[in-house]
Amino acid sequence: MSAATKKTRIFAVVALAIAASAFALITVGGLGENLVYYWGPTELRQAGDKAIGATIRLGGQVVEGSIQFDPKTTHLAFEVTDGRERVPVRSVGVPPQMFREGIGVIVEGTMTREGHFTSERLMVSHGNEYRAPTEGEHVDVEELIRNAEAPAEGR
Amino acid sequence: MIGFLGRSLVLLSLLAASAGMVLALASGLRRNAAALAWARRLTYVFALGMLGANLAMEVALLTHDFSVQYVAQVGSRSTPTWVTIVSLWSALEGSILFWGLVLGGYVAWATWWTKDRHPEAAPWITAVLLACGVFFAFLIAGPAHPFATVPNPPMDGPGPNALLQNHILMVLHPPMLYLGYVGMAVPFAIACGALIAGRLGPDLLRSLRISLLFPWSFLTMGIVLGGWWAYEVLGWGGYWAWDPVENASLLPWLTATAALHSILVVERKGILKGWTLTLVLSTFLLTILGTFMTRSGVFNSVHSFTQSDIGPTFLVFLGMGLVASLVLLSTGIGKLEPEGRIRDPKSREAAFLVNNLIFVMLTLTVLLGTVFPLIVEAVQGRQISVGEPYFNQMSVPLGVALLFLMGIGPALPWGRATGKKALESLLPPLSGGVLLVVLGFVFGARSPWLLLTLFAGGYALYVTFAEMLLPLWKKARAGEGGQGVRLLFGKGRRRFGSYVAHLGVVLVLVAVGVSTTGRQTIDVTLAKGESTRLGPYTLTYVGSHLEREPHRISTVARVQVEREGRSIAVLEPRLNQYPSMREAVGTPAVHSTPREDVYLSLMSLSDGGERMGMRAFRNPMVIWIWLGSGVIVLGAGLVLWPSRRSATAKVPSSLPRRREEEGGEGQLEVGG
Numbered sequence: 001m002s003a004a005t006k007k008t009r010i011f012a013v014v015a016l017a018i019a020a021s022a023f024a025l026i027t028v029g030g031l032g033e034n035l036v037y038y039w040g041p042t043e044l045r046q047a048g049d050k051a052i053g054a055t056i057r058l059g060g061q062v063v064e065g066s067i068q069f070d071p072k073t074t075h076l077a078f079e080v081t082d083g084r085e086r087v088p089v090r091s092v093g094v095p096p097q098m099f100r101e102g103i104g105v106i107v108e109g110t111m112t113r114e115g116h117f118t119s120e121r122l123m124v125s126h127g128n129e130y131r132a133p134t135e136g137e138h139v140d141v142e143e144l145i146r147n148a149e150a151p152a153e154g155r
Numbered sequence: 156m157i158g159f160l161g162r163s164l165v166l167l168s169l170l171a172a173s174a175g176m177v178l179a180l181a182s183g184l185r186r187n188a189a190a191l192a193w194a195r196r197l198t199y200v201f202a203l204g205m206l207g208a209n210l211a212m213e214v215a216l217l218t219h220d221f222s223v224q225y226v227a228q229v230g231s232r233s234t235p236t237w238v239t240i241v242s243l244w245s246a247l248e249g250s251i252l253f254w255g256l257v258l259g260g261y262v263a264w265a266t267w268w269t270k271d272r273h274p275e276a277a278p279w280i281t282a283v284l285l286a287c288g289v290f291f292a293f294l295i296a297g298p299a300h301p302f303a304t305v306p307n308p309p310m311d312g313p314g315p316n317a318l319l320q321n322h323i324l325m326v327l328h329p330p331m332l333y334l335g336y337v338g339m340a341v342p343f344a345i346a347c348g349a350l351i352a353g354r355l356g357p358d359l360l361r362s363l364r365i366s367l368l369f370p371w372s373f374l375t376m377g378i379v380l381g382g383w384w385a386y387e388v389l390g391w392g393g394y395w396a397w398d399p400v401e402n403a404s405l406l407p408w409l410t411a412t413a414a415l416h417s418i419l420v421v422e423r424k425g426i427l428k429g430w431t432l433t434l435v436l437s438t439f440l441l442t443i444l445g446t447f448m449t450r451s452g453v454f455n456s457v458h459s460f461t462q463s464d465i466g467p468t469f470l471v472f473l474g475m476g477l478v479a480s481l482v483l484l485s486t487g488i489g490k491l492e493p494e495g496r497i498r499d500p501k502s503r504e505a506a507f508l509v510n511n512l513i514f515v516m517l518t519l520t521v522l523l524g525t526v527f528p529l530i531v532e533a534v535q536g537r538q539i540s541v542g543e544p545y546f547n548q549m550s551v552p553l554g555v556a557l558l559f560l561m562g563i564g565p566a567l568p569w570g571r572a573t574g575k576k577a578l579e580s581l582l583p584p585l586s587g588g589v590l591l592v593v594l595g596f597v598f599g600a601r602s603p604w605l606l607l608t609l610f611a612g613g614y615a616l617y618v619t620f621a622e623m624l625l626p627l628w629k630k631a632r633a634g635e636g637g638q639g640v641r642l643l644f645g646k647g648r649r650r651f652g653s654y655v656a657h658l659g660v661v662l663v664l665v666a667v668g669v670s671t672t673g674r675q676t677i678d679v680t681l682a683k684g685e686s687t688r689l690g691p692y693t694l695t696y697v698g699s700h701l702e703r704e705p706h707r708i709s710t711v712a713r714v715q716v717e718r719e720g721r722s723i724a725v726l727e728p729r730l731n732q733y734p735s736m737r738e739a740v741g742t743p744a745v746h747s748t749p750r751e752d753v754y755l756s757l758m759s760l761s762d763g764g765e766r767m768g769m770r771a772f773r774n775p776m777v778i779w780i781w782l783g784s785g786v787i788v789l790g791a792g793l794v795l796w797p798s799r800r801s802a803t804a805k806v807p808s809s810l811p812r813r814r815e816e817e818g819g820e821g822q823l824e825v826g827g
Contacts (some may be wrong), residue, residue: 092678097760098738
């Protein structure tokens, strides 16, 4: 191996190593910044300020009598609960046909400083075994999220 | 009765594959030609058994024989016949049975193809293919078990998943995907054969390339049809959401595309042999990983139908494949001697290498983002997912780099280039890039990434056209234009087809860039007769009606679309209610033009149809994604179409013949 080829080879190896570590850093960093957390209202409350700005999939049941929808502006406000905590949710957009009081929903968005959750995506849970929880019973948020899947969601 | 027949045929396939695999291995170890001949016969038996089992299932479906478990699961007397036929692949067990059929077809094809070719590797190729056959036949006979008997057959079944029977594209998408996925077993087997034989000669390389390109074309179609289906059915206005299921199909596509390119370097320069085989092995492993992820229910989505034993079985197979690949690579890679090396970073082979590195980076990025939530859930029990921004921020720069390389690579010569010569070929295409950027700017493109995409696209377009038509120009200048055209479709067809495929890729990537950055959407509720505006369009809610079909009831809203006072379409987005589902499934209505799509998604109807809520999108250039994909597949088809010479004359594999037979690439190179 001539000195010139050796030099090229060392150069190539060093360049590759730098590129690989840069790539690894960017990838892992990008991953960490873009995680979506699957939480229920209780977990959301527990997270406190951590929930502000983080992307969250919040699962829960729509509280009876909490839905306010303005057809003109398509502004929608309602509350979700897991039987313990309640979180007010606001979004813009026409909700799906199935959306109504007492149904399980998943909203994707983030918590604001004003104390409400802004949703960019609303999904209705349609697990076939879903039933309305009785008073005081804990809603299985994980089960809810598992069954969520809506027009807004890919596949 | 039919269930018994099906079970027997599956068992026959399992026996044939097992016996054939043992015979093929024995023939490889002892160089026994008679054993190989029997192994070959048994591959055909395996394929016929699979074909028979699939036909038996179709008969059971069509005769509504609910004593067969799978029919009881997805069959229904009320579904239309076409839905009944395609329900073969509408749920887990049936789709695995269908995989068996596809695998049978490929195994039979590969056996026929290798009959008089590469004797040094043929036994191993047959053995590996039959090993896959054993696995799938075992899966169908055991864990997946579509032919199980139902003790008390019901009178009627629920019918297949509503989302799947909602659109005709669902008939096409899964078979295409399976033809792509399963077909990767053949290049895998050939790569294993090459590693065991310790040789990757021109003839074996050619078989590898063809057997890789063929399923690659189907995989491409499968991925695009999946996106198209999502676009036409799911109603969220897009076609790609970095969903695990989509990623699972993209991963092997990325490595296979990388391999298709590195094979060219092996052909020309005799280098990157081990690397190419590594890519081919990874492609197959990624198809198995993808199958595991989509079929086992680890991700809950439309595609993962149920929890079952199938997942663990796939994991075991994946683990065995991984170990086998690593062992083969570590023992075989040293035997494949490079016949040269990359001497110049300004050469085409260097560009190919960078192309491969980017494809691998893309693969790793997507793989990490897809698998990470599974790892977190397994380790910590927490549910998370990786958001779309991660995938976008990683894949957009890499995609743009690939697009740019598509211009740089073909412009550079093989071997060495002087700085002056390299500049001479690299500078003129800049005009193409600038032209497309200016054009984009005039039409309102402002996003920096979009402008970069347009630049890279224009650059690549210039080079692609120049390279594609070069032989034609040369001949035309000599006054032999007619001969030039014949050259494109004759000797130079492989080269021509490759550039046609590149053209399609530019179209697709530019259209993806434009459609994602230029999308406009509104959410409105409209009373009957009321209108709203979407860019230059006026949308008026005309009214709604009910449509009753045996298997569903649809609420159809009629929306008039006008542009500058002229009516251009009446769109009918709908909500379909299937008896098996609580929630209505929407079907959006799309009006496509070359410039943009108007896409309406009905969200809800209230007050007895007096008021409707919908989401409306203006999606620019989406149609070009589907058309561009067609161009890609057309290009691949041009490359694959058997030439008259190779179809008639079989040359023993020991003779060097590659350059003569496929002279296009060898003789028409610029400066090569």
